[in-house]
Amino acid sequence: MKKISTGAKIGKKTTNVFVHILLAVLAFIWVLPILFIIMVSFKSDQGLQIRTLLPDAWLQSAKAAHPDMFANVTRGFIPTLDNYKKLFTDTTNVFNFPQMFVNTLIISIFSCIISAFFVLSVSYVMSRMRFKMRKPFMNVALILGMFPGFMSMIAVYYILKSIGLTEGAMIRVALIMVYSGGSGLGFYIAKGFFDTIPKSIDEAAYIDGATRWQVFTKVTIPLSKPIIVYTVLQSFMAPWLDFIFAKVICRANKEYYTVSVGLWNMLEKEYIYSWFNCFAAGAVVISIPIIILFMVMQKFYREGVSGAVKG
Amino acid sequence: MKFRKVSALLLAGAMCAATVVGCGKTSSSSGAGSNDATKAAEDEEITATITVWSPAEDQSVDNGEWLQKMCEKFNDEHPKWNLTFKYGTCSEGDAGKTVSADPSASADVYMYANDQTQTLIDAGAIAKLGGSALETVKKNNSEAMLKTVSIGDDVYGVPFTGNTWFLFYNKDIFTEDDVKNLDTMLAKGKVAFQLTNSWYIGGFYFGNGCSAFGADGTDESAGIDLTGDKATEVTKYLVDLAANPNFVNDADSSGITGFNDGTVGAFFSGSWDMSNIKIDKSKVGVVAAPTYTLNGEEKQIKAFAGSKAIGVNPNCKYPQVAVALALYLGSDDAQISHYESRGIIPCNIGAAANEKVASDEMANAQNDTMNNKSVMQPTFKGMSNWWTPAENMGKSIVAGETTKDNAADKTAEFNEGANNGVVK
Numbered sequence: 001m002k003k004i005s006t007g008a009k010i011g012k013k014t015t016n017v018f019v020h021i022l023l024a025v026l027a028f029i030w031v032l033p034i035l036f037i038i039m040v041s042f043k044s045d046q047g048l049q050i051r052t053l054l055p056d057a058w059l060q061s062a063k064a065a066h067p068d069m070f071a072n073v074t075r076g077f078i079p080t081l082d083n084y085k086k087l088f089t090d091t092t093n094v095f096n097f098p099q100m101f102v103n104t105l106i107i108s109i110f111s112c113i114i115s116a117f118f119v120l121s122v123s124y125v126m127s128r129m130r131f132k133m134r135k136p137f138m139n140v141a142l143i144l145g146m147f148p149g150f151m152s153m154i155a156v157y158y159i160l161k162s163i164g165l166t167e168g169a170m171i172r173v174a175l176i177m178v179y180s181g182g183s184g185l186g187f188y189i190a191k192g193f194f195d196t197i198p199k200s201i202d203e204a205a206y207i208d209g210a211t212r213w214q215v216f217t218k219v220t221i222p223l224s225k226p227i228i229v230y231t232v233l234q235s236f237m238a239p240w241l242d243f244i245f246a247k248v249i250c251r252a253n254k255e256y257y258t259v260s261v262g263l264w265n266m267l268e269k270e271y272i273y274s275w276f277n278c279f280a281a282g283a284v285v286i287s288i289p290i291i292i293l294f295m296v297m298q299k300f301y302r303e304g305v306s307g308a309v310k311g
Numbered sequence: 312m313k314f315r316k317v318s319a320l321l322l323a324g325a326m327c328a329a330t331v332v333g334c335g336k337t338s339s340s341s342g343a344g345s346n347d348a349t350k351a352a353e354d355e356e357i358t359a360t361i362t363v364w365s366p367a368e369d370q371s372v373d374n375g376e377w378l379q380k381m382c383e384k385f386n387d388e389h390p391k392w393n394l395t396f397k398y399g400t401c402s403e404g405d406a407g408k409t410v411s412a413d414p415s416a417s418a419d420v421y422m423y424a425n426d427q428t429q430t431l432i433d434a435g436a437i438a439k440l441g442g443s444a445l446e447t448v449k450k451n452n453s454e455a456m457l458k459t460v461s462i463g464d465d466v467y468g469v470p471f472t473g474n475t476w477f478l479f480y481n482k483d484i485f486t487e488d489d490v491k492n493l494d495t496m497l498a499k500g501k502v503a504f505q506l507t508n509s510w511y512i513g514g515f516y517f518g519n520g521c522s523a524f525g526a527d528g529t530d531e532s533a534g535i536d537l538t539g540d541k542a543t544e545v546t547k548y549l550v551d552l553a554a555n556p557n558f559v560n561d562a563d564s565s566g567i568t569g570f571n572d573g574t575v576g577a578f579f580s581g582s583w584d585m586s587n588i589k590i591d592k593s594k595v596g597v598v599a600a601p602t603y604t605l606n607g608e609e610k611q612i613k614a615f616a617g618s619k620a621i622g623v624n625p626n627c628k629y630p631q632v633a634v635a636l637a638l639y640l641g642s643d644d645a646q647i648s649h650y651e652s653r654g655i656i657p658c659n660i661g662a663a664a665n666e667k668v669a670s671d672e673m674a675n676a677q678n679d680t681m682n683n684k685s686v687m688q689p690t691f692k693g694m695s696n697w698w699t700p701a702e703n704m705g706k707s708i709v710a711g712e713t714t715k716d717n718a719a720d721k722t723a724e725f726n727e728g729a730n731n732g733v734v735k
Contacts, residue, residue, distance in 0.1 A: 046587070047564045047567060047568045047571075048563055093367075093368070093372070093374070094367040094368055095367070157413070158413075161413070161416060166416065248412075251399070251401075251412075251413075251416075252399030252400050253399060254367060254400035268404070268405075269404065269583070270366070270368075270583050272564070273564060273567065273584070273587045274586075274587060
């Protein structure tokens with residue numbers, strides 16, 4: 001078979017064209033909301049009326065080239081950084097965004113460390129050790145994991161209140177507890193990964209006199225970088241983006257608001273007109289720590305278990 | 312399977328413990344409901360921490376920290392009381408949800424919008440006013456205003472401003488005579504109205520004899536009356552209105568945006584939108600909603616009138632202090648200071664007569680609407696059925712689904728939904 005018939009070639013090409021058009025349309029639909037919010041964050045006119053998402057300069061040049069296009073839009077918006085400036089400098093009025101940002105960062109970093117540790121520990125135990133409760137526990141975890149977390153939010157609130165964690169600075173502790181406390185239950189994916197690491201490596205370490213803790217930290221962890229990256233990202237993003245628990249626990253304590261509660265408040269009737277652009281700017285800003293974290297960690301994705309066991 | 316039983320027991324135990332502890336706190340501090348701020352109480356030495364919740368703007372440095380100043384002044388005026396204040400942020404619109412969620416851990420004194428009165432009562436989160444406090448509130452407020460904070464004969468809050476909508480217009484486009492009638496306005500320029508917003512659309516129906524819970528909004532058994540020709544005629548008028556080329560349906564704040572860039576000559580909104588108006592303020596006129604001409608007769612558009620008020624939490628430790636503080640924050644002086652710092656329009660008869668307030672066009676428009684050109688926004692539970700059917704009615708008129716031919720059927724459907732909560 002040296003030659004492919006031209007008919008098959010054309011057939012393949014047309015399929016490819018269709019697939020690519022479909023993918024392009026889907027990609028456009030998927031990216032549009034993100035693009036929308038980024039454009040809004042640079043918008044100069046206040047309010048949530050959006051006539052066009054094109055900056056004025058682009059619109060004018062587009063109109064010059066095609067006079068029929070955009071006939072009913074006279075001008076685009078003048079791009080501005082004022083929304084970002086307002087977000088970070090207008091702190092004495094209604095919203096103190098920098099403070100919310102710092103609150104959320106503190107909560108997320110601590111929750112991230114604690115819950116990543118929980119998840120990895122539980123996964124290791126479930127993957128490597130054999131004990132009587134293992135199977136029942138895995139079943140219970142699976143069932144509990146099916147219930148949405150916010151189902152228990154009122155109960156969680158009252159429990160935290162009864163031990164005095166819903167007042168003042170303890171709110172941060174309460175939120176860290178809420179976000180990291182139950183995270184151990186999400187061990188399934190990491191356990192699945194640990195199961196793929198050959199037990200013979202562990203056994204070799206035991207023969208050399210290693211303890212279980214040493215095996216976990218010196219053997220398993222270094223071999224599981226991809227799943228650690230995944231776990232850390234997940235445990236950072238969950239508290240960073242959570243709204244419901246933060247809203248229930250922060251209540252009227254403005255100084256402990258997290259970004260999601262603050263951003264939600266910006267959309268209230270009284271504020272929406274003057275803060276809508278800042279809301280968009282805030283939405284763009286909160287994605288930055290996640291992007292940084294991802295960029296730092298993604299290089300570990302490539303390193304895996306390859307070459308760990310020889311022969 | 313033993314494990315499950317044990318864990319269930321443990322969980323149940325933890326829940327019970329939490330509930331018991333929670334309840335303990337509640338019961339120890341409740342039951343002080345409607346104590347009065349009597350003179351005797353004022354002589355008592357009290358050292359206490361009072362929690363006050365208000366919208367963020369009342370406490371912001373940019374607005375001169377109105378709440379903090381008032382509270383400190385209150386403390387100074389009561390030498391026997393040594394009070395420390397703790398401030399929380401909760402907008403009036405959110406108070407119903409936030410305070411009711413856990414009254415025992417909420418503010419002693421908070422601000423709320425009057426449509427949440429029933430929710431707050433049901434949650435045991437608001438105290439009835441009595442004695443001298445009641446007298447003061449009755450003396451300070453107009454009949455219409457007092458009704459907004461009452462359920463039956465009981466008064467629950469100290470009102471500090473009205474909550475209603477009226478007309479903003481551009482004086483370059485409309486004259487003072489034009490804005491007396493909506494149809495005259497439509498002949499001259501573009502008018503935006505929030506036809507798809509259920510807080511606004513009712514204004515037309517109530518102007519033509521329809522009613523919500525009786526003529527004055529206090530008769531729960533009367534229900535919402537949108538029956539017969541009086542309602543159908545209004546629907547037909549609205550169909551014409553929506554088709555008028557000079558009519559702009561104000562959705563997603565297109566009214567204010569159009570007003571600012573000159574494409575809309577007038578729009579309907581409340582006092583909160585004044586600061587969002589960017590055109591020269593001397594060109595902006597504010598009056599109560601106009602009349603509209605229905606089959607040759609002039610009918611007044613009647614806005615829903617509500618209020619924002621200061622409530623006292625019955626779970627607070629020192630009800631006499633909390634009630635006195637609520638009265639103080641709703642006093643003439645505090646209202647005028649509120650007006651000066653944030654433009655919150657006073658509603659007390661005394662404060663509204665203040666020369667600065669009396670010369671303010673918007674304050675006059677709001678108080679005129681409240682007292683003469685509005686219907687009281689009912690606070691009954693049944694009112695919750697109003698919002699979705701009313702919004703759907705507006706949407707179907709704007710979308711052209713409701714026409715003059717099926718106006719009677721659609722109006723009957725609206726009436727049915729508003730009374731029984733059936734949403735089709």
